[in-house]
Amino acid sequence: MRRLIFVFLALLLGLAGCASLSKHSASVDNTATAAPLPPYSGPKARIAVADFDVKAAKATREIGSGLREMLMTALINSNRFSVVERQALGAVIQEQELSASGVAQGDGGTQRGKIKTADLMITAAVTEFEPEASGGAAGVGGGGGVGSGILGGILGVALNKAHMALEIRIVDTSTSEILAATRLQGQASDVSGAIMGGVFGRHGLGTGLSAYANTPMEKAIRICIIEAIRYVSQVTPANYYKY
Numbered sequence: 001m002r003r004l005i006f007v008f009l010a011l012l013l014g015l016a017g018c019a020s021l022s023k024h025s026a027s028v029d030n031t032a033t034a035a036p037l038p039p040y041s042g043p044k045a046r047i048a049v050a051d052f053d054v055k056a057a058k059a060t061r062e063i064g065s066g067l068r069e070m071l072m073t074a075l076i077n078s079n080r081f082s083v084v085e086r087q088a089l090g091a092v093i094q095e096q097e098l099s100a101s102g103v104a105q106g107d108g109g110t111q112r113g114k115i116k117t118a119d120l121m122i123t124a125a126v127t128e129f130e131p132e133a134s135g136g137a138a139g140v141g142g143g144g145g146v147g148s149g150i151l152g153g154i155l156g157v158a159l160n161k162a163h164m165a166l167e168i169r170i171v172d173t174s175t176s177e178i179l180a181a182t183r184l185q186g187q188a189s190d191v192s193g194a195i196m197g198g199v200f201g202r203h204g205l206g207t208g209l210s211a212y213a214n215t216p217m218e219k220a221i222r223i224c225i226i227e228a229i230r231y232v233s234q235v236t237p238a239n240y241y242k243y
Contacts, residue, residue, distance in 0.1 A: 037078055037230060045240040046082045047075065047232075048118035048173075052126055056164075059129035066206025067126065067166075070225050080233045082243050084118045119240055120179075121171045122232065127183070128165035131217040161189040162217035164224050170232060180235040186224030188216040 049072050052064035075081045169181040191214055205213055205221070212218045 037226070037233070040079045040233075042080075043241040044080060044082045044243045045120060045236050046084060046116065046118050046243055047120045047122060048084050049075070050121055050123045052124045054126045056126045056129035058131065059126045060208060062208030063129065064126055066209040067124070067221070067225070069206035070209075070221070071122070071124070071228060074225050074229050075232070078229050078233065080229075080241075082116075084116050118173055120236065121173050122228075123169045123171060124228070125167040126164070127167050128163060128185075130163045131212060131215070132162065161187065162212075162215065162220040163187045164217075164220050166224055166228060168228055168231060170236065179237070180231075182231055184224050184227045184231065186220040186222070186227065188219035188223060190216060191219050 049068055052068050054061055054064040072083055072085075075083050164186050166184045167181070168184055170179045171177065172179055204210070205218060209218075209221065212221065
């Protein structure tokens, strides 16, 4: 009996060791990786980002706003897109009206009729948001169960494997035609690696996401946003790159 228990424990330890080799993953239809985007210096496509639709149970509207902020920053820093702001449009128009009225003092540099329109609109839905997707102690697949309980007691190792997913659509604003759509995923069980910089520069997490700073969830978020930039840049037709 003791021999059987020993063999069982050895098998579980071996499986846990194999599972720990994969520290993070990202996918666009299960094929893409989170490698950095290559440098770019050509013409840009003009794009806007709609408010994120939050459908995941563990996400909030504030988290959706933070993800939108991060996506816009990454789009700009990728040097592939000219991003137009729409949330602050009311304030911009108000400033133009104030300048044109003659009531305010200024140099007259603010003019009406020059607001740029986007050729493309990105819409996104947060469908999964799991800061501790695997939870518990180490085991087969990082989940709970008998195996995880035994190994957790022996090794004292916790696997906090964070996960999130976005549904992305790229819409032609002139025709309302959906040009492309996909599901993006980001997953991580650590916080190491160059994924924490890149197109984000020195910018931190967006609004409502500070609680996940320096956790696997931050890395999962950044992986997902980078994959969104990669996907949008790859599937946007060449004729939209004209600015």
